[in-house]
Amino acid sequence: MASLTRETGGKAPAAPRHHVARRGLGLLLAAVALGVLCLASIWVGTRGIAFTEVWGLLWHDDGSKDALVVHEYRIPRTVLGLVVGAAVGLAGALMQAVTRNPLADPGLLGVSLGASTGVITASAFAGVVSVLGQVWFAFAGAAIASAAVFLLGSAGRTRATPERLVIAGAAVTAVLYAFNSAVLLLQPRIFNEFRFWQVGSLAGRQFDVVAVVAPFVGVGALIAIALARPLNGLALGDEAARGIGVRVGPTRLAAALAVVLLCGAATAGAGPIAFVGLAVPHIARFIAGPDQRWVLAYSAVLAPILLLGADVLGRVLGSPGEIQSGIVTALLGGPVFLALCRRRKLVML
Template identity: 50%
Template structure:
């Protein structure tokens, strides 16, 4: 009876978190600030008049206005990729019931990277669509492999076993990436900037190719959120409430993998966004995934965008890739979570 009441509270009659509207408004303010900063700051800082001219007056042909127009696709792309990685992190934590699950930690990013390298070396891939399909295939195979390894033994897929399986798989796949690249200098030249996670090559073609995967992944995530709340109470309890746990995990994992794979294909293996954004929203709003998932999209978009802007300012007149900044921020937080939370289940 107690478990049934908990499920009812968490999935059917749960009230809006007290801080929801405050967090939502603050998130939109932060997102708007990040968008303005992304358009205004870089190797050349534009003025307010140049920013307005670049956004709203297409007939103005000043250099500053042209710079703003050139930054628009990069800004949109950083928002989309950050949102995709934020939702992917929330889904992976829910499916694995692992508080430190993240595409980069579970090796999914590395699997996507391996298939992209293989595509460059053996199939001469070049278009955004080819990058995405190769990356998603690699991400899916890696996710299945890691979950299978982590599920071995009597205790099943425990959080610690999944993390260890992901770390070991990531190390092995990284070695394969190096083995493919080293004898092929042309592949290394194409891969080295992509590998650190950069948004500098964003363009409208990549955005339009990426958008359908983002929409499908987010819709599936929102649809599965109520059932994932029940899954957090355990498989037996969720099954007793009519949740088909196997199908639920498959659909949620599929959504997480296509979001992560598509973002990784075009931006490179940017890590820790899912970890940072999801834990921030859990801290502010509680565990209800109906709110955590969409808010993780907003916070992930803001975190990646501000990381990209910070990289441009720190590395000026060049730039420091966003993946380096997110790793610098995420690694200490991961260490803190691993030591203080003891990798317990959600």
């Protein structure tokens, strides 16, 4: 593969046209499924509203209570699910590509919980209550947690293998979880404010939250798209990547910046969402192959499908209340994680 890439001037051989058409069709179908799921997310809720009425209210706000529910709660919740889902999916795909670790995930490696710790710390000790203020602490927490996991995973004379990174991530996650639990239990005000948010939830978030996190997710997504070709080079190994002109260090640094932006913004908006960033890139590679251009595109569409699907399922199963979407994704993702641990053939090819 490396020699073939050199012979083509540093570019991967073009895929057959029927493969490109198949991938494009699959992405289009996924986008259609996402659109249908968005309608379901706006329709389903604790307040029963007929679908035909919901459809009418989408285009005309008549000032009724049902219109208030649709426009002030369900639509912002759905848009936030799109933004957060895309962010977590892209972050997971980037982490797996850069580390060549099939078990890399913002949740497993402590990045999401690091962002969560930053938000809780800012609220408890600095009195920061606005999402715009909290998001900067989320970035700092995500960056510190990422650095801690990498340093622990690469300590000693051995390199940071996937297993060592997962173990380091589990250790950092345990410490951060204990710290967060202590803060929440000792400060009832903070506990009441974050008791649903800390498990990952889209409920109760309005457009002011979307307006804060969406620009950061947009910047992170643009960086991820720009890195698609260099990441294909990294898949060949560092030496081969350098041989075809990939700047390995700057590529990894840019990917780390994108992950911090994506995870920090997503966590500030909806709390730590588990396992979406782990499972979705594997599904994307199964459908589209190892080309990171397609993996990133599919991850940006499939992850919102999974998150919004979990959110709708939580509303249905928990009726007349609801089960938080982060809990549902964890229940769905646990078996996926066990399967990945047992089947190490799911490597970064």
